[in-house]
Amino acid sequence: DVKVTQSSRYLVKRTGEKVFLECVQDMDHENMFWYRQDPGLGLRLIYFSYDVKMKEKGDIPEGYSVSREKKERFSLILESASTNQTSMYLCASSFSKLAGGFADTQYFGPGTRLTVL
Amino acid sequence: SQKIEQNSEALNIQEGKTATLTCNYTNYSPAYLQWYRQDPGRGPVFLLLIRENEKEKRKERLKVTFDTTLKQSLFHITASQPADSATYLCALENYGGSQGNLIFGKGTKLSVKP
Numbered sequence: 402d403v404k405v406t407q408s409s410r411y412l413v414k415r416t417g418e419k420v421f422l423e424c425v426q427d428m429d430h431e432n433m434f435w436y437r438q439d440p441g442l443g444l445r446l447i448y449f450s451y452d453v454k455m456k457e458k459g460d461i462p463e464g465y466s467v468s469r470e471k472k473e474r475f476s477l478i479l480e481s482a483s484t485n486q487t488s489m490y491l492c493a494s495s496f497s498k499l500a501g502g503f504a505d506t507q508y509f510g511p512g513t514r515l516t517v518l
Numbered sequence: 519s520q521k522i523e524q525n526s527e528a529l530n531i532q533e534g535k536t537a538t539l540t541c542n543y544t545n546y547s548p549a550y551l552q553w554y555r556q557d558p559g560r561g562p563v564f565l566l567l568i569r570e571n572e573k574e575k576r577k578e579r580l581k582v583t584f585d586t587t588l589k590q591s592l593f594h595i596t597a598s599q600p601a602d603s604a605t606y607l608c609a610l611e612n613y614g615g616s617q618g619n620l621i622f623g624k625g626t627k628l629s630v631k632p
Contacts, residue, residue: 442624449619
């Protein structure tokens, strides 16, 4: 079974702190994703990566950065945490495109509930 | 840009009945559509994928239909049980985005009462 793990289930930080959220997958997937999920807004894509050292902005990248130094690991960084970044953060991974070139099934981690005070 | 809508935020049904959830999309028709289940405080879990040339797909008590004319997918759970209570998300390719990029609906929260 595919396993996606996230470094913390719950995290409490203070405004202005630098925050690192780590995600590791064990299935040699090319693609990795970071989402945040808020009530009424659904899943929103922050950043994604389709290869080591490659990254692309999603729909809401402001205030975030990412790092992918190894294929299995994708980190989300909040350079200076703010209260409006309090949210559930979900990491996901997938193989590269299916034959025919379309989005593949995504496998999600358990999520990190981040609270910024 | 592509938009995806799940018509109901919440659906309450009685145990044993069939739950039917709706997913509509605008603009282009995707090559396939996916359904996920999400339990509170957990990440979504993939359930089913249906391709555009498949009218219907089944997995145990789950059935998904895909109507490219109506631009709609229906997700059915037959003989529903309280354990089926969860939020169900539909997803399709964010066309024009980079590879592997899905767009998700906001989900329908299903509650099955004993």
